[in-house]
Amino acid sequence: xxxxxxxxxxxxxxxxxxxxxxxxxxxxxxxxxxxxxxxxxxxxxxxxxxxxxxxxxxxxxxxxxxxxxxxxxxxxxxxxxxxxxxxxxxxxxxxxxxxxxxxxxxxxxxxxxxxxxxxxxxxxxxxxxxxxxxxxxxxxxxxxxxxxxxxxxxxxxxxxxxxxxxxxxxxxxxxxxxxxxxxxxxxxxxxxxxxxxxxxxxxxxxxxxxxxxxxxxxxxxxxxxxxxxxxxxxxxxxxxxxxxxxxxxxxxxxxxxxxxxxxxxxxxxxxxxxxxxxxxxxxx
Numbered sequence: 686x687x688x689x690x691x692x693x694x695x696x697x698x699x700x701x702x703x704x705x706x707x708x709x710x711x712x713x714x715x716x717x718x719x720x721x722x723x724x725x726x727x728x729x730x731x732x733x734x735x736x737x738x739x740x741x742x743x744x745x746x747x748x749x750x751x752x753x754x755x756x757x758x759x760x761x762x763x764x765x766x767x768x769x770x771x772x773x774x775x776x777x778x779x780x781x782x783x784x785x786x787x788x789x790x791x792x793x794x795x796x797x798x799x800x801x802x803x804x805x806x807x808x809x810x811x812x813x814x815x816x817x818x819x820x821x822x823x824x825x826x827x828x829x830x831x832x833x834x835x836x837x838x839x840x841x842x843x844x845x846x847x848x849x850x851x852x853x854x855x856x857x858x859x860x861x862x863x864x865x866x867x868x869x870x871x872x873x874x875x876x877x878x879x880x881x882x883x884x885x886x887x888x889x890x891x892x893x894x895x896x897x898x899x900x901x902x903x904x905x906x907x908x909x910x911x912x913x914x915x916x917x918x919x920x921x922x923x924x925x926x927x928x929x930x931x932x933x934x935x936x937x938x939x940x941x942x943x944x945x946x947x948x949x950x951x952x953x954x955x956x957x958x959x960x961x962x963x964x965x966x967x968x969x
Contacts, residue, residue, distance in 0.1 A: 686704050686707050686721070687703070687704060688701050688702065688703055688704060689701070689702050689704050689719070689721060689731070690702070691731070691734060691735060691736055692734070693735075693877070693880050693881070693910065693911060694735075694844065694846060694881070698880055698910070698911060700736075700910045702721075702723050702726070702729065703723060703724065704721045704722070704723065705721070705722045705723060705724050706721065706722040707720075707721050708720040708721055708722060708728065708803050709799055709802075709803065711795070713793050713795035713796070714793070714795075715792055715793045715847070715848045716732050716733045716793065716796075716847055716848055717732070717733050717734065718730075718731070718732060718793075718795060718796060718799060719731045719732075720799060720803050720804075723739070725741065726739035726740065726741040726742065726907075726908055727739055727740030727741045727806075728740045728803060728804060728806070729908075730771055730796075730799075730800070730803075730804060732796070732843050732847075733843070733846060733847045735843060735844055735846070736908050736909070737771060737843060738771050738773055738804070738807060738908075739908045740804070740806050740807060741907075741908075742906055742907045742908050743771075743773050743807050744944070744945045744946050745904055745905060745906040745907070745946045746773075746904060746906045746909070746914070747773040747774050747776070747777045747807075748777060748944050748945065748946045748947040749902075749904035749916065749946060749947060749955065750774060750839055750841060750872055750874065750904075750916055751774055751777035751778055751839060752777065752937075752942070752944065752947045752952070753872070753902065753916070753947070753952050753955065754837045754839065754870045754872045754918075755778070755781055755784070755837055756928075756933055756936045756937060756940070756949075756952065757870065757925045757926065757928045757933070757952075758836055758837055758869075758870050758925060759928070759932070759936060760783075760836065761781070761783070761784060761836040761837045762783065762784060762785045762786070762836055763784075763785065763786045763787075763788075763833070763834070763835045763836050763837075763866075764778050764784055764786070764787045764788075764835060764836065764837045764838075764839065765787070765788050765790070765833075765835040765837070765838045765839070765864065766778065766787060766788070766789045766790070766838075766839045766841055767790050767791075767824035767827070767828070767838065767839070767840045767841065767842065767852065767861075768790075768791060768824060768840060768841040768842040768843065768849070768852065768874075769789060769791065769839070769841030770789075770791035770793060770796035770797045770800055771796070771800045771804055771807055771808060772789075772797070772800050772801070772804070772807060772808025772809070772811045772812055773804075773807045773808060773841075774839055774841045775787055775789045775808075775811045775814075775817065776807070776808050776809040776810075776811035778811075778839075779811055779814050779816060779817075780940070780942045781940060781942070782940070783940075784816065785816060786816055786818065787814075787816055787817055787818070788817075788818040788819075788820060788833070788835070789817060789818070789819050789820065790820045790821075790822060790824050790827045791820075791821065791824075792821070792822065792823050792824065792848055793821075793848070794821045797812075797819070797821075823848075823851070824840075824842070824851075824852055824857075825851040825852060825854075825856075825857050825860065827860075828857065828860030828861050828863065828864050829856075829860045829863075831864055833864065834864055834865065834866045834869075835864055835865060835866065835869065836865075836866050836869050836870070837869065837870050837871075837872070838861050838864060838865060838869070838870070838871045838872070839872050840852060840861070840871070840872065840873040840874060840917075841874055842873070842874050843874075844876060844881070844884070845884060853884065853887065853888055854891070855891040855894065855895070858871070858873075858888075858891050858892055858895055858919070859895055862895050862896065862919075867921075868920070868921065868922040868925075869920065870918070870919075870920045870922070870925055871892075871896070871917075871918075871919045871920065872916055872917060872918055872919075873888060873892075873916065873917035873918075873919075874914075874916065874917075875888050875889075875901060875914075875915040875916060875917045876909075876914065876915060877909055877910070877911040877912055877913070877914050877915070878912070878913075878915050878961070878962045878965060879911045879912035879913075879961070880911040880912075881911075882965055885901065885915045885917070885962070885965045885966070886965040886966075888917050889901065889917065889965060889966045892917060892919040895919070896919040896920055896921055897920070897921040897922075897923055898918075898919065898920050898921070898922070898923035898925075898926065899917070899918070899919045899966075900917075900918050900926060900956070900966055901915045901916060901917050901918055901958065901962065901966055902915075902916050902918060902926075902955040902956045902958070903915055903916070903955055903958050903962070904916060904946070904955060913958075913959070913962070915958075915962060926956055930949055930950065930953055933949035933952055933953065934949045937949050
């Protein structure tokens with residue numbers, strides 16, 4: 686294999702990577718998994734033909750999907766990560782010493798095992814952290830049946846194809862809301878709106894029907910081609926997205942977390958989205 690190409694659904698936009706070394710390829714019970722090395726992006730994980738993460742730019746995604754909600758909430762002690770078998774999101778969660786417990790739910794143990802083997806630069810020591818509860822099951826089923834409650838829920842899902850499709854439905858979001866503590870916060874992976882408009886529009890419509898406040902913020906991830914990436918935001922506390930800069934700064938400095946993308950100023954600015962994205966959002 687000399688090159689690998691990704692075609693973004695539902696468009697015909699294609700990105701091609703030069704494969705320096707094939708690390709692993711197999712079809713698990715749930716999806717096709719490919720890991721390879723690229724000279725620019727480092728190690729790359731793909732699921733069902735779509736890039737999930739790369740060593741080079743994972744921080745652009747993981748820092749923003751984790752630190753924005755946790756620092757906005759301010760009192761998160763219990764965190765639920767749905768998807769995220771590469772371990773990058775939960776690694777960022779555990780940088781917050783105030784977090785007492787995190788549950789990571791992923792349907793595919795093979796992804797987790799391969800990530801431990803090949804992507805330790807992304808997951809760090811997350812899988813060995815005593816605060817982690819690792820659950821191998823369907824995220825949709827988990828939120829429908831769990832008796833536990835969480836301050837922050839992070840949906841670190843693949844795109845709505847294959848096993849990830851159920852994690853973009855109104856019933857799934859309702860299950861997430863059921864698992865939140867009062868005033869809790871849900872964030873979701875919602876693709877690149879420039880090429881995947883329906884993904885964001887449909888999610889925002891469902892979230893707005895369930896929560897008092899539903900909107901999105903953006904981050905920029907080079908390997909997610911097509912423009913800024915949208916991260917959904919939903920809570921019954923409409924003040925959280927407007928947490929003052931001085932408050933964010935104080936919380937961030939107290940956390941003593943080293944970041945490469947996230948800053949309190951970037952946090953605030955990420956909610957100022959382009960008009961073409963704003964048109965897709967139902968905001969109350």
